[in-house]
Amino acid sequence: MSEQPDAPKTLLITVTGKDRPGVTSTIFRTLARAGVEVIDLEQIVLRRRLVLGVLVTAPRDWKKLRDQVQDAAESIGMSVEIERGTGDNRTRREGRCHVTVIGSPLPASAVAAMTGRIADSGANIDRIVRMARYPVTAIEFHVSGVPVERLRAILVKEAVRSGIDVAVQPASLLRHSMRLIVMDVDSTLIQGEVIEMIAAHAGCEAEVARVTEAAMRGELDFEQSLRQRVALLKGVPESALEEVYESIQLNPGARTLVRTLRRLGYRFALVSGGFNQITDRIAAELGIHYAQANQLEVVDGHLTGEVIGEVVDRAGKAAALRRFAADVGVPESAVIAIGDGANDLDMLNAAGLGIAYNAKPVVQAAADTAVNVPYLDAIMYLLGISREEIEAADAAAGIVTPAPPV
Template sequence: MSQSPGADERPKTLLITLTGKDRPGVTSAVFSTLARFGVEVIDIEQIVLRRRLVLGLLVSTPHEWKPLRDAIEKVADDLGMNVEVERGAGDNKPRPVGRSHVTVLGTPLRSAAVAAIAGRIADIGANIDRIERMARYPVTAINLHVSGAAPEKLRAILAEEASHQNVDVAVQSADLLRRGMRLIVMDVDSTLIQGEVIEMLAAHAGCEPEVARVTEAAMRGDLDFTESLTARVALLEGLDAGALDLVYDALVLAPGARTTIRTLKRLGYRFAIVSGGFSQITDRLAADLGIDYAAANELEIVDGKLTGKVIGEVVDRAGKAKALRRFAAASGITEGATIAIGDGANDLDMLSAAGLGIAFNAKPLVQKAAHTSVNVPYLDTVMYLLGISREEIEAADAAAGIVTPAPPLV
C-alpha cells in the first residue's frame, strides 16, 4: 500500500541561502560543515554587493537532513548571518531555451528604468536568471542573463522600452560566438573621432557651412553618399595639402577609444577602420593606434594642392560592407564573428553584414536598423556588451603600469 509523502520525507535537494556581512572564511566554514555530511554540490551562486554577501547552494540531501540544517544554522549564527534551508527546492533542470545577454546602460540608471525593462521581460514569459554589474562609471552598466525568449523577440520589445526610459539596451544571443568575436570594424568620423574630417578641411578652405549641410543630409540618408562626397570634395579644390597635417593634429578621439583598442588587443582582437573620409588621415590613425586594417577614399593631390577629386573607387555604403568582408577573410574569421560600429546611413550595410552591428550615437534611421544602439559618448562601453567589466579593464591597465583616474565615491 502506497503512502503519501509526509512532512519528514527526505527531499531530493536542499536549497541553502546565506546572507549577511561578508568576511573572509564564510564560504570555507559553510563547505566544511557540508563536507561532514557528504553531500553533493549541485548548483552554487555567490555575489558580494557593498560588502553584503548572498550565497546560494543547491545540494543533495543526506539520509537525515535535519542534522545538516541544524549544523548550517549554527554556522550562520556563529558568523552573525541569516540562513534559510528550503527542502526540495529545485531539481537543477536546464534553463528554458532562448538565452540572451541583455546589457542595460544608463547615465544615471534609474530604478524606474530597470523596473520597466524587467517588466517587459516578464511580460513575454522570459526569466532573469542572473544580474551582474559591468560598470558604475562613467556610465552604469548591468548585464541580465535572460532565458525563455528568442533574442530577436527580446530585442524588438526592449528597444521600444529603452527609448521610453532613455537608456540603452543591447540584446545578444548567449552563445559561444559572443566570446569568440575577433574583429572590430569602426567608422571614423563621429565614431572613432569626434567631428567630421571633411568639415575640418572645409574650415581651412572657407566653405565649412556648405559642406556641413551636405554631410548632415548624407548621414541621415537623404542624399546618395557618392554624389554628396563628390560635391563636397569639389569645394576643396585648391586647398593646400598642408591642411591635412593641421587637421590630423587637431583630431580628438572619442572618449574611451584608446582604452577600447588597448584592452581588446590584449585579448587578441583585431581592428579595422572603414571610412567615407580620406586615407591621408585614416592611414595615419591606423599607424598611430595600432589598427590592423584601414579603408578610405584617397584625395587627389597635384603640386601640393587638392584637386577637388578622389582617386579610385569610392568607399560608400556598399564599399564599407565589402571592406568588412575583406578584412574578416584576411583575419581568417566569418562575418558573423565581426563587430561593426558606426553612426551614419553609409554605415548601414556594414552594420547589417556584421555579427553585431552597433549604432554609436547614430542617426535615428541607423539606430532602428542596427542590432543595438549606444547613445553615450564613451566608446569603451562597447566592451560591456562583450562581457568585459570596468574592473577587469582597470586591473589589466594597472598591471601594465597605466594609471586610471579614481572613480567618484558613490
C-alpha cells in the same frame, strides 16, 4: 528505513551579512561533513554585504544539517535561510541570451520597466551580473525561455521609452571567440567630421556641414555628396591635412577599447568615407590592423577638389568588411561593426553584431543595438567584459585608471 515522504530532494541555503574572510569556507566545511553534493552556487558582494546562495542535495537527516548550517552562520555573524525543494535548477536551453542594459544614470524605474517586459514575454532571468558602475552603469541579465529576436523587439522599444541602451545577444561560444571589429571613423572613432575640419581652411565649413548632415541622415547619395563637398576644398594647401590630424580628438574610451581587445587577440579595421591621408595615420597610432578610406588628390601641394579611385560609399564599406573578415579568417558572424551614419547601414547589416554608436535615428532603427552613451569602450560590456577586468589588465600593464567616485 525508508525515506520520509516529505523529505526534500534539495536544499537552497542563502547566507547574508557583512562580508568578511572565511564565510564561504565556514559554510562549506559544514556541508562537507554532511556529504552533500553541490548543484549550484552563486556569491556576490554589494557595498560590503555578502549574499551567498548554495543549492545542494538534501541528506536523509536534512533537519540536522539545517541546524548545523544555522549554528555555523551564527558563529561568524551571518544570517541564513534554508529552503526545501525538489528542483535541480536547470537553466532552460531554449532562447538563451544575454541582455545588457546601459545607463548614465540607470534609474530604478528603467530596470523595473526592462525586467517587467522580460517577465511579460514569458522569459526567465537566470542570473544578473554588474559589468560596470562608472562612468556608466551596465548590468547584464542572463535570460532564457523566449526567442532572441522576439525579446529584442520588446526590449528595444522599452529602452527607447526609458532613455537607456539595451543589447540582446544569443548566448553562444561566438561571444568568447577572437573577433574582428570594423569601425567607422568620423563621429564614431573620432569626434567630428574630418571633411568639415578641412573645409574650415577653405572658408566653407557651414556649407560642407549641411551636406554632410543630409548624407548621414540618408537624404543624399553618399558618393554624390562626397564629390560635391570635396569640390569645395579645391585649393586648400596639403599642409592643412597635418593641422587637421593634429587637432583630431578620439572619442572617450577609444584607446581603451582598442588596447583591451587587442590583448584578447581581436583584430581591428577602419572603414571610412573620409580620407586615407588621415585614417591611415590614426590606424598606425592606435595599432589598428586594416584601414580603407578615400584618397584626396593633391597636385603641387594643393587639393584639386577631386578624389582618386573608387569612392568608399555604403556598399564599399560592406565590401571592405567582408574582405577584411576573409583576410583575418573569421566568418561575417564573428564581425562587430560600429557606425553612426546611413552610409554605415550595409556594413552594420553585414556584421554578426551591428552597433549604432550615437547614431542617426534611421541607423539606430536598423542596427542590432544602439549605444548612446559617450564612451566607446562601453561596447566591451556587450562582449561580456567588465570594467573591473579592463582596469585590472591596465594596472598590470602599468596604466593608471582614475578612481570612480565613492
